[in-house]
Amino acid sequence: MAVYTEVSDVALAAFLETYDLGGVRALKGIAEGVENSNFLLHTEKGYFILTLYEKRVEADSLPFFLALMDHLAERGLSCPRPVRARSGSALGRLSGRPAAIVTFLDGVCRNRPDVGDCERIGEALARLHQAAADFKGSRANALSLSAWPQLFAPLRFCADDVESGLTAAIAAELAFLKTRWPRDLPRGIIHADLFPDNVLFLGDEVSGLIDFYFACTDDLAYDLAICLNAWCFEPDGAFSIAKAAALFEGYQRVRRLTPAEAAAIPVLARGAALRFALTRLIDWLNVPAGALVSPKDPLEYIGKLRFHQRIGEAEQLGLNPK
Amino acid sequence: MAVYTEVSDVALAAFLETYDLGGVRALKGIAEGVENSNFLLHTEKGYFILTLYEKRVEADSLPFFLALMDHLAERGLSCPRPVRARSGSALGRLSGRPAAIVTFLDGVCRNRPDVGDCERIGEALARLHQAAADFKGSRANALSLSAWPQLFAPLRFCADDVESGLTAAIAAELAFLKTRWPRDLPRGIIHADLFPDNVLFLGDEVSGLIDFYFACTDDLAYDLAICLNAWCFEPDGAFSIAKAAALFEGYQRVRRLTPAEAAAIPVLARGAALRFALTRLIDWLNVPAGALVSPKDPLEYIGKLRFHQRIGEAEQLGLNPK
Numbered sequence: 091m092a093v094y095t096e097v098s099d100v101a102l103a104a105f106l107e108t109y110d111l112g113g114v115r116a117l118k119g120i121a122e123g124v125e126n127s128n129f130l131l132h133t134e135k136g137y138f139i140l141t142l143y144e145k146r147v148e149a150d151s152l153p154f155f156l157a158l159m160d161h162l163a164e165r166g167l168s169c170p171r172p173v174r175a176r177s178g179s180a181l182g183r184l185s186g187r188p189a190a191i192v193t194f195l196d197g198v199c200r201n202r203p204d205v206g207d208c209e210r211i212g213e214a215l216a217r218l219h220q221a222a223a224d225f226k227g228s229r230a231n232a233l234s235l236s237a238w239p240q241l242f243a244p245l246r247f248c249a250d251d252v253e254s255g256l257t258a259a260i261a262a263e264l265a266f267l268k269t270r271w272p273r274d275l276p277r278g279i280i281h282a283d284l285f286p287d288n289v290l291f292l293g294d295e296v297s298g299l300i301d302f303y304f305a306c307t308d309d310l311a312y313d314l315a316i317c318l319n320a321w322c323f324e325p326d327g328a329f330s331i332a333k334a335a336a337l338f339e340g341y342q343r344v345r346r347l348t349p350a351e352a353a354a355i356p357v358l359a360r361g362a363a364l365r366f367a368l369t370r371l372i373d374w375l376n377v378p379a380g381a382l383v384s385p386k387d388p389l390e391y392i393g394k395l396r397f398h399q400r401i402g403e404a405e406q407l408g409l410n411p412k
Numbered sequence: 413m414a415v416y417t418e419v420s421d422v423a424l425a426a427f428l429e430t431y432d433l434g435g436v437r438a439l440k441g442i443a444e445g446v447e448n449s450n451f452l453l454h455t456e457k458g459y460f461i462l463t464l465y466e467k468r469v470e471a472d473s474l475p476f477f478l479a480l481m482d483h484l485a486e487r488g489l490s491c492p493r494p495v496r497a498r499s500g501s502a503l504g505r506l507s508g509r510p511a512a513i514v515t516f517l518d519g520v521c522r523n524r525p526d527v528g529d530c531e532r533i534g535e536a537l538a539r540l541h542q543a544a545a546d547f548k549g550s551r552a553n554a555l556s557l558s559a560w561p562q563l564f565a566p567l568r569f570c571a572d573d574v575e576s577g578l579t580a581a582i583a584a585e586l587a588f589l590k591t592r593w594p595r596d597l598p599r600g601i602i603h604a605d606l607f608p609d610n611v612l613f614l615g616d617e618v619s620g621l622i623d624f625y626f627a628c629t630d631d632l633a634y635d636l637a638i639c640l641n642a643w644c645f646e647p648d649g650a651f652s653i654a655k656a657a658a659l660f661e662g663y664q665r666v667r668r669l670t671p672a673e674a675a676a677i678p679v680l681a682r683g684a685a686l687r688f689a690l691t692r693l694i695d696w697l698n699v700p701a702g703a704l705v706s707p708k709d710p711l712e713y714i715g716k717l718r719f720h721q722r723i724g725e726a727e728q729l730g731l732n733p734k
Binding site: 096098099100102113114115116117118119120121122130132137194195196197198199200201202290291292293 | 418420421422424435436437438439440441442443444452454459516517518519520521522523524612613614615
């Protein structure tokens with residue numbers, strides 16, 4: 091649920107006058123994205139999404155995110171495309187917040203993705219990596235390996251309240267990842283948050299990828315490891331090797347992993363599990379009074395981490411050597 | 413903010429198969445209405461609102477609400493029109509809840525209604541009363557004079573926590589209203605909740621009236637008193653006699669008040685102020701943990717009640733004798 095900032099009819103009308111979208115016909119706050127305020131906007135020119143960027147999104151990175159979406163759409167990827175104001179700028183201000191209008195994409199999220207969906211997601215992710223290959227912008231991953239100790243620092247004193255022994259387990263995992271994290275893998279722009287709620291389907295086809303507000307420059311295979319964790323576990327926590335094999339198959343049909351990337355997948359998957367466990371722990375332990383967001387269970391990702399700790403080779407994750 | 417129940421893509425597809433609306437193209441939870449879960453639904457046939465009725469809405473009254481909207485739309489009033497399934501029924505079940513699909517209305521709520529808007533609201537309310545005149549259904553007002561003592565009972569012990577002396581003030585007002593409440597006024601179907609967030613405007617015109625889930629059979633002039641309180645006070649709490657005069661003018665252009673109705677407006681306005689003060693007090697004192705709804709300040713309506721307690725004649729409220 092996310093509408094943190096209200097938009098008055100008068101302010102909206104003034105904002106729209108800086109665009110070539112005609113007058114406003116409707117505006118509905120929508121429950122999408124947890125970081126920003128999102129609205130479905132109907133104007134005389136069609137349906138759009140209006141986003142007001144809240145404090146948790148770095149304002150300095152907004153031009154990067156918008157330029158990336160523009161570039162990806164230009165390359166034929168189905169993602170929200172920023173609409174430019176008459177001034178040429180894709181970024182404006184509304185109700186005291188940075189604000190942008192992007193195109194509205196049809197599609198519905200999959201609540202229970204199946205094997206075929208995982209294959210299509212692998213393919214879509216590889217196409218995203220390819221489409222971004224000639225993008226000029228870059229952005230450091232603020233939530234990468236080097237940031238995890240800082241994320242963990244305030245949790246040292248309360249992680250055991252969530253589950254006994256968790257503090258020691260996370261400290262040990264951080265030490266492991268620090269020594270074993272792969273170096274010199276192919277890098278590029280990654281989505282970094284391609285969870286099922288950020289992928290739209292129409293029938294059996296992926297109709298759109300959304301929410302690029304974690305996109306950054308990092309190892310491409312790390313993005314695949316994030317998807318492995320997000321798409322290839324069953325609701326009861328069991329790993330689905332069939333879904334994982336389909337994910338890798340779909341990805342490699344478009345972009346073949348290098349031998350070093352394939353070998354690194356188990357460690358990348360541990361890191362990806364820890365990264366989401368850490369941010370979910372922070373959200374879990376810091377729910378503000380009157381919050382509109384229900385935090386996600388951090389233990390889901392601790393469970394995924396424990397699964398990956400028992401894995402030795404990428405083959406055990408369904409990645410077949412070619 | 414209101415999306416209490418999630419709808420899976422599979423359940424939605426099955427639900428839509430019972431309609432002639434084609435396949436689903438998009439579904440977005442929207443922040444509208446505090447009692448139900450609402451979604452913007454895009455299908456191959458256009459844009460609609462999908463509502464899942466939550467526990468606070470009486471399930472037995474749903475056929476009344478839907479039939480009323482159908483009747484009003486048939487009479488030319490711009491309001492959401494229920495879409496019937498192939499079975500002919502406007503009410504189905506989805507995700508374990510009663511559910512309905514209604515047409516999507518363009519328009520934007522007024523955050524700061526002006527005098528002209530108040531005149532248009534008066535006119536729209538009178539047209540609603542006229543359009544409903546030959547509606548066969550009826551529904552007792554569950555929040556009328558006779559219900560207020562029950563609403564107040566649990567508040568006796570905590571209203572003073574909100575403001576010192578409030579319990580005694582409300583008890584005295586209930587005693588006053590019990591003896592002075594008008595009888596034998598013209599009755600009919602009233603909206604009973606026509607606040608600015610339930611009225612859509614396109615440019616200067618009222619483009620739609622929404623949220624009929626408090627509609628009931630009661631004194632028509634009581635509906636006007638509810639609007640007087642909802643539309644004719646400034647954000648700082650000051651009464652605007654210019655807005656009130658415009659509201660009455662707009663209403664009477666379509667439907668003239670009887671002398672008894674005109675004389676009763678001051679008492680009806682006191683009752684209307686108390687009714688919303690009571691339900692807001694209940695919401696204020698009963699915010700559940702993890703609620704997605706921010707309760708509205710009950711003291712706003714206590715202030716309006718105090719204003720009306722100082723009024724003797726309808727003329728002081730801008731209602732000119734004709």
